[in-house]
Amino acid sequence: MAKEFALIGCGNMGGAIARGIVGAGLIAPEDIVVSDVSQAAQERLAGELGCAGTCDNVEAVRGAKMVLIAVKPQYLDGVVSAFADAVDDEAIVVSIAAGVSIERLEGLLGSSRKIVRVMPNLAATVRAAMSSLSPNANVSEDEVAQVKSIFDALGRAEVVPEHLIDAVIAVSGSSPAYVCVFIEALADAAVAEGMPRAQAYTFAEQAVMGTAKYLLETGTHPAVLKDMVSSPAGTTIEAVAALEAGGLRATVIDAARAAAARNRAM
Numbered sequence: 001m002a003k004e005f006a007l008i009g010c011g012n013m014g015g016a017i018a019r020g021i022v023g024a025g026l027i028a029p030e031d032i033v034v035s036d037v038s039q040a041a042q043e044r045l046a047g048e049l050g051c052a053g054t055c056d057n058v059e060a061v062r063g064a065k066m067v068l069i070a071v072k073p074q075y076l077d078g079v080v081s082a083f084a085d086a087v088d089d090e091a092i093v094v095s096i097a098a099g100v101s102i103e104r105l106e107g108l109l110g111s112s113r114k115i116v117r118v119m120p121n122l123a124a125t126v127r128a129a130m131s132s133l134s135p136n137a138n139v140s141e142d143e144v145a146q147v148k149s150i151f152d153a154l155g156r157a158e159v160v161p162e163h164l165i166d167a168v169i170a171v172s173g174s175s176p177a178y179v180c181v182f183i184e185a186l187a188d189a190a191v192a193e194g195m196p197r198a199q200a201y202t203f204a205e206q207a208v209m210g211t212a213k214y215l216l217e218t219g220t221h222p223a224v225l226k227d228m229v230s231s232p233a234g235t236t237i238e239a240v241a242a243l244e245a246g247g248l249r250a251t252v253i254d255a256a257r258a259a260a261a262r263n264r265a266m
């Protein structure tokens with residue numbers, strides 16, 4: 001079998017990543033093998049991508065230059081220890097399992113292995129993820145760049161030291177939920193003003209996406225954009241004043257830091 005890239009776990013994230021790799025032309029389907037405990041899951045993904053599929057993780061990782069682990073954290077120890085000896089010494093092992101440290105992965109694979117811990121978020125499924133990459137000391141800069149190119153193809157990726165993982169969880173890992181609360185509230189306001197519900201969600205979602213896109217693409221500071229759109233005695237500054245009176249800024253900081261604290265405690 002010996003394929004360049006082996007995916008272990010063909011669920012939501014594993015599937016999204018493999019689709020991103022093939023969609024961006026980073027690795028040819030014939031150089032990919034996908035593996036899952038579920039025959040149906042691996043066959044579905046392999047069929048969709050035109051790559052090889054198997055239920056045998058050991059067979060999948062043997063000879064691979066990169067192994068991506070995308071199983072749930074509670075299965076990780078059992079899954080990795082079962083195939084660890086079959087992984088090539090020079091292979092890069094990438095894990096996206098939440099809460100699983102590099103130290104734990106080194107314990108399972110051996111401390112001389114090349115390991116990259118990655119934390120993507122749900123938006124990987126629509127190629128708009130924000131992912132953090134934390135390599136161990138055995139991974140070269142070129143190898144980090146190789147892994148980064150995969151996660152850049154799924155949105156954006158940044159290399160961060162592993163100790164910042166709690167900040168990553170706070171600002172991107174958990175944040176889709178808080179952004180959804182904001183979108184819901186915005187849509188509720190439009191509904192209260194008479195807009196049909198479905199249309200209100202479309203307006204709110206596009207407004208949030210468009211603002212983020214504008215900031216990312218122009219490099220404008222958020223405070224500058226806020227000032228730009230807040231005309232003297234206009235509508236927007238009234239809303240900004242109400243947000244400040246309601247303590248939105250402090251609430252968001254507290255919420256995101258609560259997510260970080262929870263991650264530290266886990």
Ligand SMILES: NC(=O)c1ccc[n+]([C@@H]2O[C@H](COP(=O)([O-])OP(=O)(O)OC[C@H]3O[C@@H](n4cnc5c(N)ncnc54)[C@H](OP(=O)(O)O)[C@@H]3O)[C@@H](O)[C@H]2O)c1
Pocket residue numbers: 008009010011012013014035036037038041057070071072073075079096097098099119120121122
């Ligand atoms: N979803 C997110 O937003 C997100 C964000 C960041 C990180 N992550 C991380 O991504 C990883 C995958 O999450 P997910 O949401 O993609 O989970 P998922 O949809 O449940 O996918 C995991 C897949 O692995 C399969 N699997 C279980 N045991 C296996 C084994 N021994 N060998 C091969 N495959 C096996 C599962 O099969 P069965 O369903 O049959 O058990 C399932 O198809 C997790 O570690 C999670 O922490 C997820």
